[in-house]
Amino acid sequence: MAEQKIPVINLLHLVKEEKKHEDLQVERLESYLEKHYQRLHAPHRHTFYHLVLFTEGKGGHTIDFTEFTVKPFQVYFMIPGQVHSWHFKGTPKGYVINFSEQLLKSFLLDQHYLEQFSFFSGDSADCVCQLPVAAHPEAIRIMEAMLKRLNTGGDQLKLWLTELLLLIEEYCDGRGSIPASVSRQKEMLFRGFRRLIDQHYKTIRLPKEYADLLYVTPNHLNALCQEMAGKTAGELIRDRVMLESKRLLVNADLSIAQIAYELNFQDNSYFSRFFRKQAGVTPEAFRSAYSH
Template sequence: MIQGTPVYDICTISDFSHDDILISRFAPYLEQHKNLYAAHRHNFYHVVLFTAGAGKHTIDFESFDVKPYQVYFMIPGQVHSWAFESFTDGYIINFSNAFFQSFLLDPNYPEKFSFFSGDVKDAVIDLPVEIHQPIHAIFEAIIKEWENNASQNADMLRILMLQVFITINRLSTGSGNKGPASYNQTLLKSFQKLIEIHYTKLKLPKDYAELLYITPNHLNAICKDLLGMQAGELIRNRTILEAKRLLTNQQLNILQIAMELNFNDNSYFTKFFKKAEGITPEEFRKNILNPNHYE
């Protein structure tokens, strides 16, 4: 598959020998990797807690104001960039998809957390004052563990990271025990996973309904009830998102992007994009590559 923007793995941005994990205070990391200001992708999970600073950060073309004790979470494949206005510090954790697989029986455990769903609105969290100190303390423990490189170091890092994830996840889910997901919630999650796999090839809700062994009407009803939108809109939104990601790469022309997304020609792709975004792909590219776009 064509990649729309520079894609970094942990090895290429780390001076350490760890292939699956990189941990750092944010300010020195930023100083070392100034190339990461521009839009880019990672092939790993990416977590940042800001403790000082101001400016903007953008995830999949949604912009957020940088604030102290704001944390954001990204999954592999998402596009992001930074534009800071002052000294910015905090903590950064990059880890591969494999990092927890050898530690937990459930290889998809990170997906249990809403902030690792890939939905940008769930990925940026302003921490309430009462957990500033506890979360700060855990991140400090993570930094110390990373620097000490003691025995069973990786397992201790995993435990501390899970403590961060669970503590923050409880902000949205509450401290009480949640019951099992409903049948429709499970179907919706399966539908979203299928879109991620097949969105370039399968464009119609009926195709996904067939894979889920339900009717298209049932699939639409689930999406309308749980998300307030039609099933087709979810499919189109994923295609548009990938189109935006690919448009950030100036080396790709519009025809190449259209073909990558399985459109018959760039004219149809342009009409599809403009109907969704109100501007042509060329206009979107011009706007997104403007150096003042994120400021």
């Protein structure tokens, strides 16, 4: 089977001509768009973490097929693998930070440090935060400091990036779409379940199998998912399969049969029935609608 996918943007490709850090890019949004907009406005994935802070602008952007309206001092985040596109009106202003998966992991000696931030959950509902006025000066200060010291900052840049993430997490409630009444233990278990889905959704489709991996009963896992997300464990698994189906359908170079194979369905017709049941339209109709 052909291994073509949605266009993937590598951080090294973005910084190659500039001869700057290979694992960190900080730039004003205006200059970033001037150089990269033509190839980045269409749906694409990144291999790195990506955040944009808008200070001015109009239009919208889409993260995993959820549309958001650009607003001043809105910040959005993406983890490697998510799909997004831009559709701006004019040229917005702000800042862009791109960084590799290893940048903070190696610096902080914690392989799971970034997972504590709600906006890096991979759920598009948690990816966008509106900063209140009280946070504006501090966010700008950090961004400007990083721009000024980009070529000489060393570990200081990593400290500023960490400071920025902690600042935004503080003002974005810190827990994304998770109910405030939920205990930290339940939250960690739920996030562990979501991580397992991301790792195994192509091959593991039964809630019982995930429950076994988490050392809980299927009933306990279902009750947890209902409390945290208002859905069953099975629905969350199917949601993840559907998300990847949509991501792949955006790429016209992959046939429906190739996508079915990629997602480990028995055959094309089984995949089409699954997609239509979940989305209410056929894969072909979804692809046609999204491409216009």
